Amino acid sequence: MSIEQTEVIDFISIDEASGVVLLTISDHLSWDEIEGEHLVLLQEKLNGYLRYIESGRLFTDQPAARGARIVINLVGKFPLSRDATAFVSKAGAAIELAGFRLQFSVFDES
Numbered sequence: 001m002s003i004e005q006t007e008v009i010d011f012i013s014i015d016e017a018s019g020v021v022l023l024t025i026s027d028h029l030s031w032d033e034i035e036g037e038h039l040v041l042l043q044e045k046l047n048g049y050l051r052y053i054e055s056g057r058l059f060t061d062q063p064a065a066r067g068a069r070i071v072i073n074l075v076g077k078f079p080l081s082r083d084a085t086a087f088v089s090k091a092g093a094a095i096e097l098a099g100f101r102l103q104f105s106v107f108d109e110s
Contacts (some may be wrong), residue, residue, distance in 0.1 A: 001026055002026050002028055003025060003026065003027040003028070003029060003038075003041050003045050004041060004043060006044040006045045006047075006048050007048050008048075009023060009048075009049065010024050010025055010026045011023070011024035011026070011058070012024075012058075012061070012062055012065075014064055014065065014068070017060060019068050019069070020063070020068065020069045020070075020071055021058070021062065021064075021065040021068045021069065021070045021071065022073045023049055023052070023053070023058070023070065023071070023072050023073065024073040024074075024075055025042075025045055025046075025049065025072065025073070025074045025075065026075060027042070027075065027077065028076075028077045029041070029077070029078075030077075031078055031079075031080065031081035032081075032093075035081055035083060035084070036079070037083050038084070039083065039084065039087055041064050042084070042087065042088075042091075043087075043091070044075075045096070046072065046091055046102070049057075049072050049080075050095070050098065050100075051090060053070060053100065055097070057075055069101070070099075070101070071100065071101045071102070071103055072095060072100060072101070072102045072103070073089070073103055073105075074102065074103065074104045074105075075104075075105055075106075076104065076105075076106055076107065077106070077107055078106070079106055080104060082092050088102065088104055096106055
């Protein structure tokens with residue numbers, strides 16, 4: 001599972017303490033080499049996640065997610081580039097208008 005599989009939900013988890021549903025995107029690609037293609041993949045992946053939520057499939061697959069706060073959790077192997085940061089900010093604002101949240105973190109291998 002990875003950002004390159006745009007129609008696949010990489011991971012679903014529910015934070016036991018807060019009840020937040022995390023739909024995680026695993027992004028292993030560097031921003032240095034193919035930034036334009038990488039941004040397109042990210043956009044397609046985010047759109048796939050939104051379709052999954054809005055179609056109700058999330059609640060069919062994970063009934064405990066019904067009524068919970070939903071966060072799309074983008075986890076990258078590399079920090080975001082300047083253009084990727086701008087894209088994630090704009091995408092995050094649009095996702096919030098849909099009633100969800102987008103967050104980014106760099107994977108910590110330690």
